[in-house]
Amino acid sequence: MSTRTLGAEGGSSHRKLTIVFHHAGGGHRSTADALKDALTSQECPWEVRLLNVQELLAPLDVARRATGLHIEDAYNLILRKGWTRFTPQLLVLLQTTIRAYHSRVVKLLRACWAQHPTDLVLSVIPHFNRALAESLRGNGPRTPFVTLLTDLADYPPRFWIEPESEFVIAGSEQAKRQALAMGHAADCVFQSSGMVLKPQFYQKHAVDRASERKRLGLEPDCLTGIVLFGGHGSRVMIDIVKRLNQSGVAVQLILICGHNAKLAAKLKSLKTRKPMLVEGFTSNVVHYMSLADFFIGKPGPGSISEALQCHLPVIVECNARTLPQERYNAQWVTEMGYGLVVKSFREIAPSVERLLAPSTFEDLRRNAGTYCNRALFEVPVILEQCLNRAAQLAP
Template sequence: MTTVDLIWFNAGGGHRAAALALEQAIHDQGLPWRVRKVNLMQVLDPLGYFRRITGMEPEDIYNRRLATGFTLGLAQELKLLQGMIRWTHALMVQRLALHWRTTRPDLVVSLIPNFNRALHDSLALAAPGVPFVTVLTDMADHPPHFWIEPDLAQHLVCGTAYAYAQAMDAGCSPDRVHRSSGMILRPEFYAQAPIARTEERQRVGLDAATPTGLVLFGGTGSRAMKGIAARLPKTPLILMCGRNEALAAELRALPAQAPRVVVGFTTEVARWMRLADFFIGKPGPGSLSEAVHQGLPVIVTRNAWTMPQERWNTEWVREHGLGVVRRSLRSINAAVDDITRNLPEYQARVRRIENRAVFEVPRILAKILEQTRQPARAASRVPVLGLVESSSEHREMAAADRPAISEYPALLRGCPSKAVSKIPKLGRAKRKERNLVAPSIVTKKW
């Protein structure tokens, strides 16, 4: 049976949600695959040293920033993170390569940014011939080295025309860039039973006739929701707090003239969206796509606090006329007035957006697997622009860069030798591969 690994981590909820949705879609389509969800952080730190030292998971730092709404400066922190990833690249490749050798996947699908070079390089070394695919869970790339790595044999699945154009402009091979119609949403956003909307709104305490806003800032909420609720005392609201119980309690305590529903953690986000008329939140690719798919015009902000990888999403909103983009939530009243006065026009434009990505991506992956297995590609099955027989000239070039550990040519360059643990000896079959060189790994500096 074909084994497909979906790579995710917990920085924000979108990567895990995409992995779960893709796993479900693969199952629903009856593909004969064994799907494994692989948490990258658990592979890189299986004994939890980071948590033992700090008392938290690596992703918790980022998630706490989201929960507090203090996202100013994340662009600079991203550069710092990427620098650390480059510095530890060789060690990550070593750890990941050992993981691939043990688990032997047939296809690796990354649903995360920043780590794709390490994932690709380790897979190319440990499992030549296994294709590597990156499915963007953002609407746009934030180059360099965020989602797109144009010098690698990385298949890309892009959910917007803009991301597709970014990949092509970066020089990616056209046969490795694939287009889907949007972000991956959970299948339950498509298989929805009819509801008596008026009766259901009345049942939960909302007014059936007054336009109602749904406020959502990811799976942990945000303190920005308090400011929104305080500024909109006369607007019916559904306030989605996720796992942030403290925020939910504070919102319930706020005075309001209009009916409100404060919702904690729930698996029924799609249902709550169907009870609303418009969306208020940050321009995250997941919640934004979910709202539009459910027919909700959106109110979002773009300013210095907006995460760099999400800023283009506001251009998408403007380009398609899907809602209102403001610089600050201080003008939320004017934005709500705009949406409610022109609600039918906004709703009509929102309905024109069709997103079937969760059904398209499994077919794209199946096609990549089929092409990889074709006999005509047997000579170039390694996702590093193909393995080539090493000429004496090329072997000399490789040897100049190769450190003492021959199993990892050039990837360990720049890494202190004491920091690299001894790698298990190769078996006879692996030793035969030493006459093959992956040139894009050996010679490329980044």
């Protein structure tokens, strides 16, 4: 079934919500799915429809005109190939193309709202929020529009928060400050306790770590790091394994490779002093995180938030290859005392040694242990407030 027209939950008397997403990176779709599950199962459920903006805008092929690829395919190719150094230039090209086709994008969106009336529109994507906001004006009674950032901060201009945005849900103090600095009213800017995570990250996971590690071929009492680089892994994981193995640092690793079978095979072929567990794509990341003591990966908002929700200190990289919208995340990790930031994973061995120094590790674990993300339950309440506020502001 097309994600443009997913069936509604419940009867027609329910309030209708449209969540706008795309597949460029996994965080937008997972956020939409998590919220849909929460909103349709609550006591007063919403009727939720997921709208894949890429499918809707296929007649224009906005991103393909700029890059030769659909926006989702181009972005995911960049991540898989590690071409992120060129992201700022590609971002300018993409935004220029979107602006050039703005009126046509608005026209397609207005046709969508005419065909599928909705009481509230929630965007969990960047770049298209000006067009989304404008498309909801002029079609009879104004439909409230909410932007939910799936990054810890905006990357202005023309990324997440627009002057046309009506309501903004920020997952950090920084994002809230950015929205207010743009001139948005304080009662139209809401802050959640973090990113919206998958439901399993809000559940308690009682596990006998020693016995489960042993069952999986790991040493039961060895300090364990989990290495995660998104849905397709990264070749840098090979270098991380080799450098830690050569260093003599007494840690074992759980490596999640996602859909990258070639990477998983290469990792499994490596000979190491300490055992390691190599997994491909899994929907049970929370289980593997519950077996770990710390996290190594890129500074993506989702993976950092998941690790912290499991109270794991993190080691992340930040340099010219880091996605521009993720660079603030590394700063946030340092400011909050949640882990270490390295310029290159070539420094991974001394960084792990520094992380595991008793006083440092104790401090970082204590800080990570204070992290408490309830965003999945907070956002539905905020959406109710947005709907009520919009009704009060209506002429």
